[in-house]
Each structure stands twice: as structure tokens, then as C-alpha cells.
Amino acid sequence: MLQLLGFHTALGHTALSAKDVPGIPDGEVRYSTLRRDYLERTNNVDVAASRDISVSVPSNSESSKSSNSVPSCSIPDTGSPREHVSREAGTQSPTDLAVLAAGEALRAAAISAEQIGLVIGDGQTPWQVTPSEGQRVADRLGLKVPAYDLAGGGIAPVQLAMLNRWKPSRLPDYALLITAACPTQRIDSLLGAQKNGALAARAAFFSDSATAAVVSMKHRGVWSVLDGECSLRPSATHPLVIDQFAPIAFSPEPFSHAVEQLCGESAARAIFKNKLHGARVALAMSEAGPGMAERVASGHSIHRWAASFERVGYCFGSSCFVALADLARTSSPGDRVIVTQALPGFTTGFIVLERN
Amino acid sequence: MAEITGEKNRGGNEIGASVGGDGGMLDAPKSRPELSILGMGYAHPTNVITNQLLEELEVGTTAQWITEKIGIQERLSSLPIDYIKRTRNQAPQEARSVATDTPTTLAVRAVKMALERAHLKAGDVGMVVVNCCTPLSTAPSESTRIATELGISVPTYDVFTACPVFALHMDFLANFESSTLPDYILCISSAVLTQQVNYNDRSDGAIWGDGAGAWIVSPRKPGKLRVLDSLFQADPTRSQAVLVETAGHFKQDGRAVRDFSVRQTVRLVKRMEEAFKLDWTKDIFIGHQANLTMLRQITGNREIPDSNHWHNVTKIGNQAGAGAPIVLAMHWDKIHSGQRIAVAVVGAGLSWGSVLLEAI
Numbered sequence: 086m087l088q089l090l091g092f093h094t095a096l097g098h099t100a101l102s103a104k105d106v107p108g109i110p111d112g113e114v115r116y117s118t119l120r121r122d123y124l125e126r127t128n129n130v131d132v133a134a135s136r137d138i139s140v141s142v143p144s145n146s147e148s149s150k151s152s153n154s155v156p157s158c159s160i161p162d163t164g165s166p167r168e169h170v171s172r173e174a175g176t177q178s179p180t181d182l183a184v185l186a187a188g189e190a191l192r193a194a195a196i197s198a199e200q201i202g203l204v205i206g207d208g209q210t211p212w213q214v215t216p217s218e219g220q221r222v223a224d225r226l227g228l229k230v231p232a233y234d235l236a237g238g239g240i241a242p243v244q245l246a247m248l249n250r251w252k253p254s255r256l257p258d259y260a261l262l263i264t265a266a267c268p269t270q271r272i273d274s275l276l277g278a279q280k281n282g283a284l285a286a287r288a289a290f291f292s293d294s295a296t297a298a299v300v301s302m303k304h305r306g307v308w309s310v311l312d313g314e315c316s317l318r319p320s321a322t323h324p325l326v327i328d329q330f331a332p333i334a335f336s337p338e339p340f341s342h343a344v345e346q347l348c349g350e351s352a353a354r355a356i357f358k359n360k361l362h363g364a365r366v367a368l369a370m371s372e373a374g375p376g377m378a379e380r381v382a383s384g385h386s387i388h389r390w391a392a393s394f395e396r397v398g399y400c401f402g403s404s405c406f407v408a409l410a411d412l413a414r415t416s417s418p419g420d421r422v423i424v425t426q427a428l429p430g431f432t433t434g435f436i437v438l439e440r441n
Numbered sequence: 442m443a444e445i446t447g448e449k450n451r452g453g454n455e456i457g458a459s460v461g462g463d464g465g466m467l468d469a470p471k472s473r474p475e476l477s478i479l480g481m482g483y484a485h486p487t488n489v490i491t492n493q494l495l496e497e498l499e500v501g502t503t504a505q506w507i508t509e510k511i512g513i514q515e516r517l518s519s520l521p522i523d524y525i526k527r528t529r530n531q532a533p534q535e536a537r538s539v540a541t542d543t544p545t546t547l548a549v550r551a552v553k554m555a556l557e558r559a560h561l562k563a564g565d566v567g568m569v570v571v572n573c574c575t576p577l578s579t580a581p582s583e584s585t586r587i588a589t590e591l592g593i594s595v596p597t598y599d600v601f602t603a604c605p606v607f608a609l610h611m612d613f614l615a616n617f618e619s620s621t622l623p624d625y626i627l628c629i630s631s632a633v634l635t636q637q638v639n640y641n642d643r644s645d646g647a648i649w650g651d652g653a654g655a656w657i658v659s660p661r662k663p664g665k666l667r668v669l670d671s672l673f674q675a676d677p678t679r680s681q682a683v684l685v686e687t688a689g690h691f692k693q694d695g696r697a698v699r700d701f702s703v704r705q706t707v708r709l710v711k712r713m714e715e716a717f718k719l720d721w722t723k724d725i726f727i728g729h730q731a732n733l734t735m736l737r738q739i740t741g742n743r744e745i746p747d748s749n750h751w752h753n754v755t756k757i758g759n760q761a762g763a764g765a766p767i768v769l770a771m772h773w774d775k776i777h778s779g780q781r782i783a784v785a786v787v788g789a790g791l792s793w794g795s796v797l798l799e800a801i
Contacts, residue, residue, distance in 0.1 A: 133688050204677070208579070214687055215574045215603045215789045216680035223677035232677045232790065233609055236599040237582035243598060250621035255471075317597045319589040320581075327580040330534040330688045429580035432597070 087249040088306030089438065090259070090299045091193025092240075094403045094410065095186040097269065097293035098177060099124070107280035108289030110375075115398045116292040117269040118177035130273050132332045178212050179265035180221045182295035187222060187261060194259070194299035194306070201299075202257020204232040205244055209266040209327055209401050209429075222263050222297075230257070238315050239264045239371075239402025240298050241424045242351075242434030246313030253302040264402030265295035273332045286337040294403035307413070308438040311421070312359050315434030318347055318427075325429040337374075340429075344373035347427035349381045355423045355435040356385060364421065367391070367412050371404035371426030378408065387423070401428060409438075416440045467712045470670045475619045476611065477664030478798065480561070481656040481770035482554025485757060486519040486542040490635070494522065495646055498529065502643040512733025516650035516758025518635035519543070529640040534688065536636040537577075544573045545586045547653035548631040551763075551770075552591060555627070555655040558773060559664070566657075567623020569597040570613070572606035572630040572762045574685050574789070575637055587629060595623070603683070604729055604788020605673065606630045606762035611658070611796045612673040619660035626658045630762035639690040648732065649691070650758025654766035665776060666798040669717065672709070675792035683789040702731055702787045706739050709785035709795040714743070717797060719783060721745045725772075729786040730754040730764030739785075751782075761788070769798075776800045 097118035103109045105124075119129060127134070183206070191198055204226075206219025213221070223232035235244050240262045248256060268291040269275060279285045300306070324340035327333055348370045356362060368382045372394035382390040391408035393400070400407060405426045412422055420440040427433035492504035492514055508514060519542040520530065530536055537543075548571070556563060571584035576599075581589075584597040602609045610628045631653035640646045657664075679701070682694045706728055713719055726745045728736045733755050740750045753768050760767060765786050776782070780800040787793040 210579065211687055213684055214576065215683060215685040216677065217601050217603070217790070220602070220675065220677040220680045220790045220792070223675070224680045227678060229676045229678055231673055231675050231792075233602040233613075233673075233675070233792070234599060236579075236601060237584055238598065247598075247617075250618055251616045252618055255616040315596050317585060317588055317594050319585065319594050323581050325580055326578055328578045329576065330537075430582055430585035432582075432585065 086302070087245065087310040088301050088304060089308040089310060090301055090304065090306035091190045092296060092298035092406055093186045093189035093193060094294055094296045094406050095182045095189070096397060097182065097267065105276050106288045107277070108285030113395055115289065116294070117275070118182065118267045118293040119269060120176065123176070124276055128277070129270070129275050132271050132273050133330070176270065179208050179210055179267045179295060180212070180218065180225060182267070182293065183218065183222045183263045183265040183297060184225045186295045186297035187226060187263065190297035190299050196259055196299065198226040198228060200259050201226070201228055201261045202230050203260040204228060204230060205260065205262050206232070206234045207236040207239055207244065207264040207402060208234070210268060210271055218263060218265060237430060238428055238432035238434065239426060240296060241405055241426060241436045242313050242315040243432065245300070245310055245436045246315050246434060248300060249310045249313050256302045258303050259299055259301050262298045262300060263295065266401035266403070267293040268327070268333055268401070269293050271327060271333045283337070287333065287335045290335070290337060290399050292398040292400050294397070294400040296403040296406040305441060307441060309441055311437040311439050312355070313434065313436040314354065315432060318431045318433055320431060323429065341374040343431060344371065344427045345377050345381060347431055347433040348425045349384060351425040351433050351435040352381055352385050352387065352423050355425065355437050359437050361421065366421045366423060369405050369408035369412055369422055369424045371399070373399050402426070467674065467708060468672060470716045475660050476614055476668040477659050477662065478666040478668070479657045479659055479662060479664035480555040480557070480559025481654070481766060481773055482551040482558065483652065483654050483767040483770040484547045484550035484554070485517040485652045486547070488518045488520060488522055488541065490516045490518050490522070490525065498526070498640060498646070500641055500643040500646070502647065507647045510734060511647060512737070513647060513755055513758055515756050516635070517652065519633045519651045520635050525640050530636070530638060533637050533690065540633065540636055542633060542651065543577055544575055544583055544631040544633055544653065545577065545590055547633070547651065548587045548629045548655065549590050551631070551653040551655035552627060552629060555657050559657040561625060561657060563591045563593050566593055566625050566627045567595050568626045569593070569595060570600040570610055570626065570628050571597070572601050572603070572610070573599065573632055574603045574761055575632045575634055602790050602792050604762050605786040605790070605792045605794045607766045607784055608671060608786050608794025608796050609673045611668055612671040612794060614658055615668070615671050622660045624659055624662055627655065628658055629653065629655045630766060632761040632763060634691060634761055637685060637689070637691050644695055645691055648759045650760050652757060652760035652763045652767055654763040654770055656766055663801065665801060666782070667801055668796060669781070669799050670713065670797040671795070673792065673794035675790045677790060679791045682791060699735060701791060702729065703735050703738050705787045705793045706785045707742050709793060710739065710743050710783060713783045713795060713797050717781070719781065721749055724781040724783060725749050725751055727751050727765050727768045727782060727784045729788060730768060731759050
């Protein structure tokens with residue numbers, strides 16, 4: 086049975102509030118990898134420009150002003166220039182965030198990078214299509230091991246569900262799973278948008294994030310992966326499109342509605358298949374709007390859940406891990422968590438975890 | 442990682458000095474995967490980029506040089522020829538608006554051929570894995586687009602490493618407890634790299650072609666080809682040697698990649714030779730379709746006769762991950778029972794792998 090030994094989510098270094106992006110509700114924060122001075126100067130109108138590679142090294146002092154108000158997730162320590170590729174925008178790349186997350190996940194798993202035998206990545210906003218995100222992270226960690234992407238559905242459900250079906254002899258002692266997305270880099274006119282309307286909703290919806298998880302079939306972890314499933318629910322229209330060239334195209338209401346519906350269905354499937362009716366089980370889901378986890382949990386008699394949207398917005402494959410980190414702090418051996426999410430496309434599914 | 446100072450061919454001559462360490466030891470064959478390939482298909486666009494055209498672009502190359510150095514005569518592109526002449530494809534975003542094909546359209550055509558050969562319908566497929574280094578979007582993913590276009594709603598994933606993907610997909614599927622896999626898995630590699638080539642660059646323009654390959658795999662249904670062995674490895678510390686920038690052009694360290702490709706392919710072939718006692722009077726070799734000159738260095742080193750070396754790069758160009766499976770698909774009707782086919786592929790990542798097949 087696959088074991089989850091440690092995981093960590095890293096968020097972008099620039100905290101944006103309602104003062105910056107009027108559509109963000111008062112008291113909430115979104116995290117961007119774009120530097121504040123770059124945003125104020127350009128408003129990210131040219132979404133490709135923030136990915137330009139040039140020679141200037143970002144100032145560490147700017148980055149270190151990031152708020153640390155989300156205790157369960159890491160606001161990255163940007164002290165080491167080596168962890169940032171030099172760019173005029175001072176932008177953290179998805180790989181930068183993934184490496185930060187990986188470092189913390191390895192610490193949580195109490196292993197070193199050299200013990201990793203496989204790296205599997207997933208990235209919705211890569212700076213390079215080739216090499217893959219998994220290969221870029223492995224490169225930064227100095228690893229000479231098989232690395233590739235198993236993408237489209239995040240660590241949960243896709244990567245965990247897949248690896249849970251592997252022959253134990255085929256999985257190295259430790260594998261590192263990665264999901265990374267920096268959607269604010271793909272939003273033009275991020276700052277100063279109207280308080281209401283589609284543009285405001287788009288600007289206020291996302292945070293940039295990466296999650297890393299260390300798994301093993303040979304070594305006991307904090308969580309056992311009891312079950313997992315994933316599937317494609319094709320959509321005639323795509324309410325969220327991350328094109329290679331253009332800014333993100335996004336219709337918040339249909340997207341949020343689809344995520345809630347699909348996560349609800351996945352949760353129901355997890356309960357039915359694993360006979361969890363009436364069991365002590367919690368829900369960690371990728372919220373794509375406020376109150377979503379509570380509604381899904383209530384609709385399926387799940388008594389505990391963790392919210393993520395009001396804290397960090399929508400973070401693609403990291404959202405459910407933001408929620409899981411909250412639940413993990415108060416979980417006890419034997420507790421079960423249904424982790425579910427729906428990613429654009431829609432790939433959806435669930436993982437059932439049990440605290441060891 | 443061990444330094445390898447030169448690979449000797451069977452005649453004892455070195456084929457080239459080492460450029461850095463290679464991938465260390467190749468794993469010994471594991472227990473035989475229980476996989477079969479039931480059908481294969483391919484698709485290409487129809488615009489032909491000739492060596493003469495590349496010479497006429499006046500970027501410092503000649504048709505003769507290209508033929509002599511890389512052995513490619515033509516490549517098939519989704520870009521109209523007059524567009525290439527007019528713009529040299531300086532703006533990849535514009536290429537999309539004029540291209541005659543997308544990775545999705547090529548993939549769908551390749552899949553239809555594979556399904557027909559496997560005597561299956563799209564609805565029989567239980568899982569889809571896709572490799573695409575030129576996706577239209579990352580959300581929805583290319584695998585989602587292709588599955589939606591085919592009208593199937595099964596688990597779909599992008600399993601991605603660019604060029605060595607035939608080995609990756611087969612080795613990836615071999616990892617699973619076979620009881621957890623559906624009867625039929627659709628594997629696809631599709632790319633339109635000519636849309637991300639800078640045709641002011643004399644090297645890159647000569648290399649790439651567009652294409653899609655598809656193959657149907659089963660863990661339990663018999664097929665024309667049985668998988669005897671699969672391997673996938675990587676050295677990501679050298680991953681920046683081959684780049685496809687999102688919304689940008691392809692770039693590579695040509696010399697380092699060329700040396701790596703030849704040496705690593707030779708090592709992969711030697712591993713299969715030793716473990717499975719390959720006989721090049723009967724068995725077939727398919728390499729990564731990067732360029733013919735490199736392939737001939739490999740076949741020369743391993744003394745593989747031309748008749749047992751299948752390739753298509755001379756007329757289609759480097760089709761990235763689709764290259765090797767397309768070669769196999771193009772020879773599908775020529776495969777005869779008892780034949781073994783050794784596929785050794787290398788590429789971006791840097792990654793490499795092999796698949797040994799036996800025709801039933």
C-alpha cells in the first residue's frame with residue numbers, strides 16, 4: 086500500500102489583498118510569484134514577458150517582505166539566489182516553487198534528496214514544455230534518476246491513484262511527486278481591476294503554488310493511501326483554458342459549479358466504494374469558491390472538512406493539500422480523509438487516506 | 442556516475458569521445474512485462490520542407506550539407522511552405538493560426554488507424570496516455586483534448602518526456618499490477634515542432650518534422666507484438682541541453698546531445714543484445730529518428746545491416762516522441778512472426794529507454 090511520508094505546499098512570494106486586486110474579498114489574500122514592483126510597473130499586460138530570462142538577480146529584500154499569515158503552508162524563504170532563476174521580473178518560476186516545496190516535503194519525510202529514486206511532475210503553467218516539470222525539479226535537486234510528468238490531474242488524485250496500483254518492486258524506496266501552477270503569471274491586468282465582473286473575478290481567483298509529496302511502498306509514512314480513482318469528465322466547453330500563448334481564459338461561475346459538482350460526485354463514490362457511510366471521515370477538496378468544502382461535506386454527511394479558498398484562492402493541484410495540511414494537524418491514528426479535486430478538462434477523482 | 446571514455450564498436454574502434462558522464466549502469470532486465478501491442482497508427486501533415494527550400498532561405502546551409510551531415514532529405518510540416526518562406530516562423534503564436542494541423546488532429550488520425558488495425562472501437566479503450574511537447578494548452582491537457590475529440594471519457598493522462606516516450610509509456614504501463622489496468626490502453630505521441638522552430642537557424646530548421654503515432658496496448662489480450670522488455674532512465678542534471686520554451690522556440694546544445702544520443706543508444710542496444718541474444722540477421726533495430734547519420738553510427742557500431750534497420754527520418758524528419766513508434770507503425774504489415782524488434786530511444790530530459798518486442 087502506498088504511503089505518504091510528507092508533503093508541503095509553497096506559495097508565491099507576493100501577497101495581494103483587496104487593496105491591490107479589488108475583487109479579493111476584504112481580509113483574504115492571494116499569493117503571486119510576480120514581484121510587486123514588476124506588477125505595479127507593467128500590470129503583467131504581456132503575460133509572456135514575466136517569463137523572460139535576463140541577467141538581473143532579484144532583490145532578496147523585496148521577496149522577504151511576504152506575509153507569513155498562512156501557517157500551514159510555506160511562504161518561501163527566498164534567501165538563496167540559487168533557488169531563483171535570474172529574471173528581470175524577479176518572478177519565481179513554477180519550478181522554483183516546486184523546489185521549495187520539495188525541500189520541505191523531504192524534511193517532513195525525514196529523508197534527503199539523494200534517497201529519491203523517481204520524480205514525477207505535473208505543471209499547468211510551465212516555463213518550458215521540454216524538459217518536463219519532473220525533470221526540471223530533479224535537475225535542481227541534483228538527481229540522476231528517472232523523471233517525467235504524469236500530468237493533468239495533480240498529485241491527488243492522479244499521481245497517488247496511479248502509483249497505488251504499481252507493483253511494489255517497481256517503485257523505488259522513495260518517490261517525489263510534484264504539482265505546480267503559477268496562474269497569476271498568465272493573467273493580464275492583474276492589479277486594479279474592477280471590483281466586480283468577470284475580469285475582477287479572474288484576477289481574484291488564483292494563487293501561485295506548488296506542492297511536493299514524498300511517497301513509498303517500502304517505508305511507513307504518516308498516511309496510508311487506501312484507495313484512489315480518477316477519470317475524465319469531458320466538457321463540450323472549457324471554462325478554464327491555459328493556452329500556451331494567451332492569458333488565462335476563465336469563466337468563474339461555470340468552472341466553480343463544475344468543480345463542486347464533480348468533487349461531490351467523487352466524494353460520494355469514495356464513500357460508497359470504501360463503505361465509509363457513517364464513518365469518521367474528513368474532506369480535503371480543491372475549493373473553487375467560498376464555502377464549497379462545507380457544502381460538499383454537508384451533502385454527504387462528512388463531519389469534518391477544511392476550507393482553502395478563503396485563505397489562498399484556487400491553487401490547482403495544491404488546493405486539496407492546503408486543506409489536507411489543516412486536517413493533518415488535528416488528525417489521529419485511524420482517521421480517514423477523502424481528498425478530492427477536479428482539474429480543468431475535467432480530470433477528477435478521489436484518494437482515501439488513513440492516518441497511521 | 443561512471444565516466445565512459447568511449448564506446449567501442451564490435452570491430453574494436455571507438456565511435457567518439459565522451460562528453461561528460463553518461464547514464465551510469467543500465468538496469469538488468471526485470472521480469473517480462475505482460476503487455477502486448479495490438480495495433481499501431483500514424484499521421485503526418487502534408488507540407489514538405491525540402492533541403493532545397495532550406496538552402497533558399499539563405500541562413501548559411503546548403504542542401505548538400507544537410508544531406509551529408511544529418512541524412513534528412515525532407516520533413517513533413519503543418520506549416521504552409523509560403524508561410525515559412527515569408528516569416529521564417531519568428532512568431533510561433535502566429536504559426537498556429539496558419540497551421541494545417543494541430544497535435545490533436547494528427548493524434549486523432551493516428552488513433553483511428555491504430556484502432557482499425559487492432560479491430561477495436563474508441564469505446565473499447567479504457568485508458569489514454571499521451572505525450573505532447575507542443576500542446577495547444579496545458580489546461581485542458583492534450584490527453585483531455587484527444588479523448589474528448591474521440592468521444593471517450595476514461596482516465597486520461599499526459600505521461601510526458603518528449604522523445605523517448607515509446608520506452609516511457611511501455612515501462613510506465615509495465616509498472617502496474619496488470620489486474621488494475623483496463624483491457625485496452627491507448628498510447629499516443631504527437632507533436633508539431635515545426636511550429637516552434639526558428640527557420641533563421643540553419644540547424645533546427647533541418648531537423649524537425651511533425652507527426653503523431655498511436656498504439657493500443659493490452660495487459661491481457663493477445664496482440665501482434667509482445668513486450669519482452671522495457672526500460673526507462675534519465676539524467677535530469679543535463680535536462681537543459683534540450684529545450685522547448687512555452688510560447689517560444691526549440692533550442693538545444695547540438696553537439697552534446699548528438700554525442701549523448703549515439704553513445705546511449707549503443708549502450709541500450711548492447712544491453713538488449715547481451716540479455717536477449719539478439720541476432721541482427723533476423724531481428725530489427727529502430728532508433729530515435731533524430732538523423733540518419735547518427736543512426737548509421739549506431740548500426741555501424743553494432744553491425745546491424747541496412748535491411749534490418751527500419752527508419753523514416755530521411756523523408757519525414759525528426760518527429761520527436763512519435764518517430765520510433767511511427768517507424769514501427771509504417772512497417773506494421775511487414776512484421777512477421779518470430780521477429781524481434783529492438784527499439785532504443787533517447788532525447789530530452791535527458792532521458793533514454795528501450796523496448797524489446799517479439800512478433801507473435
